[in-house]
Amino acid sequence: MENSDRVKRLALWGIPLAFFVMGLKLVAWWVTGSVALLSDGLESSVNVVAAIVAFAAITYAAKPADKTHPFGHHKAEYLSAVLEGVLIVVAALLIVAEALPAVLAPAPMEAPALGLAINFLAGVINAAWAYTLIRAGKRYRSPALSADGQHILSDVVTSVGVLVGLVLAIATGYAVLDPLLAVLVALNILYQGWKVIAHSVDGLMDHAVEPEEAEAIQAAIAAGGTGSLGVHDLKTRRAGAATFVDFHLVVPARMPVGEAHDICDRLEDAIRSVQPGAQIAIHVEPETEKAHGIRVKIEEVHNEQD
Template structure:
């Protein structure tokens, strides 16, 4: 619950911060007339929408499981992340639409020093917030928060490109460099948007946990499955902050139900020690059943004790 509260607070604060940064960038465009600064401001307007969507998705994903969603609402974050990726692509297209006419008819930049200073300040704010969101998203396994951070980071890349373009345009006396660099930045944003969409769609497809996490789960099963004859058909999947683990536990045919249940309890505790909050489903079956899927050998009682 504490993790979800932290994620929710960060997502909420992203909204006023996105509005403030957008305001700074639009002021920078207003004082300079730079098409690159306008394109940067347009991307920030998309950031505002993305922040609102991320907050709504994170709030919904934190709802407990109910009758119609017995496995919880975790995947709502992936839907939000996919939408954020789409919005990043939209921002890139908006930039191209603004930049292309300026390539054909470039205009001189007014009050460049003031515009650069304002845009630089907006970029510094965005950079700090982006790294905070990405780090928190990874720590709390929040796809929506991570996607929001990646989105803002793409905005930082845009700002850096815009600043370089304006400096070059002013230094060389070729104002056409301003919209040309805006287009190059838009191409990079398209790539960032594709990465966000691909990662989120992968999550919607029930991607297994990372290799290191899977190895830790197998080690926990192997070390704490004494009394059973082994485990097979081990499956894992990740849904937002939730981890699901499913496997078949093979026991001697004559083992009492109570003993098999004790082994299951021990395995669940061991798995949750390496994968906190994991939702675990164990199917107990007699040794006469044919094994299938991935197998995990468990340590015999003497080996487990040592």
């Protein structure tokens, strides 16, 4: 099964799971009347919308390149992540709208133990799913899965805070702690939403690969470019699961085109050995051209004679 199929399957499973967790949290609110538990449930309703959007974006991003999108549709995942960040912010505002009136007129909770137990179960399910999505997002380089996982992880943190705070409210008898806690939850959600939006917008701006990946690419070029005089103006960018590598290859002015082409083939194989599926553009130029940008020195190969 290809990586894109695995990513789509994970995104699809996220939809019914998000509905189930939201249902658990709303039941917890229904049996207790807790505003903090309602705020947790409202955030989970955003998870449902986010899961649907993520699946749609991942499905679209997996489409092959065409005439109108010759570089593919990979950035659709970043759009999904941006929308998810916006939805997180909307959820925070809804929570504040519910919590502020309750601060002025706090009410005691009903059946708190049962509600907390139900909410705890929902938190455990979310924690396991967030770990799965974040791990898969890094492995398959899927911004949509990573954003969804980070969002759900923030939901887990929220749930833990709600549970701890409500236990304190029950133990102390201060019912006002419930809505105050909901406001704190909303502030945390706003912060998480900002992080998701900022990371996704950065991806839309053609961010370079991570430093360790750049070093691996440069090492592959240095080892695979034997016969050339060097590489300069090396650029990389990441678009969803796709990696783009672009550079100028300097060769002797009298080198035949066939030999230069062979060097390019070796370089492409070397780069794809450290960046599978990378899309590579190499501009071959004679040694008389002026070099600029990031340069890579080609390793010299010496043949030992017996």
